[in-house]
Amino acid sequence: MKEDKEIYDLIIIGAGVSSTFLCLSIYKINPSFKILILEKNETFPQKVGESLVDLTAVFVDSLDIKHLLKAHTKKTGVRFLFNESNQNDLSGIAEFASPTLPGLINGYHLDRSIFDQQMLDEVVSKGAVVYRPVNIIDTSFRDFENILKIKTGNVLKIVQSKWLVDGSGRNRFIANKLNWNFKNIPLKTGAITAHFKNIAPETTWDTKTNAYWDKNAVGLRKFSTTHLMRKSSWWWIIRLNETTTSIGVVFDKNKVHFNDYENYFIDQISTDAQLSIITKDASRSKINHVEALPYVCDKLYSKGIALIGDSGAFIDPLISPGMELIGQQSIWLAELLTEDKSNNKFKANAWKKYSKTFYKAYSSRLSIYVKAYDFMHSYDIFSAWLKQGNYIYFGWIVFPSVLFKNRLKEPLTFNLIERIGLKYFTKRFDKIIERRTAQKRISVIGKNEITYSSVRVPKNWRFIFVPIHLLFKSLWAYFKLELKELKFLFKP
Helix, strand or coil: CCEEEEEEEEEEECCCHHHHHHHHHHHHHCCCCCEEEECCCCCCCCCCCEEECHHHHHHHHHCCCHHHHHHCEECCEEEEEECCCCCCCHHHCEEEEEEECCCCCCCEEECHHHHHHHHHHHHHHCCCEEECCCEEEEEEEECCEEEEEEEECCEEEEEEEEEEEECCHHHCHHHHHCCCCECCCCCCEEEEEEEEECCCCHHHCCCCCCHHHHHHCCCCHHHCEEEEEECCEEEEEEECCCCEEEEEEEEECCCCCCCCHHHHHHHHHHHCCCHHHHCCCCEECCCEEECCCCEEECCCEECCEEECHHHCEECCCCCCCHHHHHHHHHHHHHHHHHHHHHHCCCCHHHHHHHHHHHHHHHHHHHHHHCCHHHHCCCHHHHHHHHHHHHHHHHHHHHHHHHHCHHHHHCCCCCCHHHHHHHHHHHHHHHHHHHHHHHHCCCCCCCCCCEEECCECCCCCHHHHHHHHHHHHHHHHHHHHHHHHHHCCCCCC
16 A cells, blocks of 8 residues: 655544634635645535524625525524423414514525535635545644544555644544543533424414515525424424425433433324424434533643534534534634744634633533523523523624624623623523422413514614614513513412
């Protein structure tokens, strides 16, 4: 066998979106950066089905790759359906929804088997070298000297770089190889997923159509990200195209227990009033189980090595923050890596700031999710929580990023006052749930009740008033909830 040696500025393990987002971010700054990508799979698998949310759409637009999204399904909004008593009379289901209105940005449902390949083709066109399928046979990691012995086809190669970035996702190649530890975190959730073909028409299981959505949204309701909210769990329904739909459940492991994940998944679908109709005549792929969803490594970098995306951390797929944080990491890492190459100097303080920023961002996001599984089945409580989230997300992240491009790289973090406010509202929601449980009651809803909380990013100066509007909507939702609860305050 022939053995070659090649030297690069950067070697990336894994060819998924975290790796290619980083490549494109680097090439924006330095088009001559020498990058090698190592991918173990010959083709990309069809993953769960990502929902590309608003801030990620802004990031994609900044990379000039918006044309790639034409091959994917435009996300027409976000919907949350509540059936607290699991009644078969589906007219009793309540809905909280946020249709996507015409504006500056739009999310998408991504078929990852297609999108990952599109992105890889894009970075190759800009100069990246890709070896796939590849086996990593041996490694040597020293400060700013990474040497890997790989086999691709029948060829053995020695590849070397000053920097190595792990984009291997949940395989967590570097963390496992170097025995980096993972922090103990309070959120304990798992997921079970499958793809279904030819699910039942929406008319058989969905809420009734509403003129507001049909008149104002960018597309049909069936191409929204639909969530079925259940006690201590939630199900997603994401149409990847006209025939294939991703369906999965995320659950609180402290409250949901089972011996066999496949049997649990099938049993829940067959006994749920909506899911049983949705999947009745549909064909199903292999069922996949992710035993532990959230995690975070206790190191995000060392001298010459960095983690990106799921190789270092994952929070929770509700509201789809994963690709958003990957985009922000890509901007930071691209700046750090290109500056390191230009100055040939490791700026320790800049790397410490990067690490501190993203640990704080992870902690802030985590604090939002930890208690959400206790009240996500409740229509009025969870919708009030979501309206607060809309204000935080659009008011503090999306709108500043649209206005000021340098804000795009800043992840969501909470200061002391914001943490106090979040803690207060979470405690109040918990108290209401405790009282309702003791009094054996649920949300009071009307027949076919639908509440809309639409967010538009207008194409003119009026969008500066949207955060204020969202703040008042979130406070009003909470105030109405407290008013409704007053009459139950002194009941046994």
